[in-house]
Amino acid sequence: MMLPADYDTPGEVAAYFAPKIGAFDIGRYPSGTDDAVEKLCGVLSTSGFIVEARDNVMDSKYRKLLANLRNIIDAALGDTELQRKWYARALA
Missing domain, CATH: 1.10.287 (Helix Hairpins)
Known part of the structure; x- marks a missing residue:
């Protein structure tokens, strides 16, 4: 997961992936993808993340x-x- 942000002022977060929240590279260990990976990618993508399924x-x-x-x-x-x-x- 990559979520580059700074929290310098109370109540204020500088998020550098804006307008997205962050990024995930998702896959099976040690390699490969499957239906569960694809489903999780879909859920996270709809939640505002940049997501990529990776072998x-x-x-x-x-x-x-x-x-x-x-x-x-x-x-x-x-x-x-x-x-x-x-x-x-x-x-x-």
């Missing part, structure tokens, strides 16, 4: 883990150049 859902999970690692790097290192270097190392 290779684990690739999406690994990308999400790297994105979360980027958040940690950004928080730990105030220097933008250091952030770029460490993120490049994490991707390698």
Whole structure:
């Protein structure tokens, strides 16, 4: 799930997928899709999410883990150049 948003002011959320709420890549573990995946995609799509059924859902999970690692790097290192270097190392 990707739900990029900031909550800086009480009662105010900046959602960056607007007008959609967020995004899901959905599939069966370790790979494939089926009727249940398609049904869930339909429900989430009607609820305002960007949804994609994927045969290779684990690739999406690994990308999400790297994105979360980027958040940690950004928080730990105030220097933008250091952030770029460490993120490049994490991707390698």
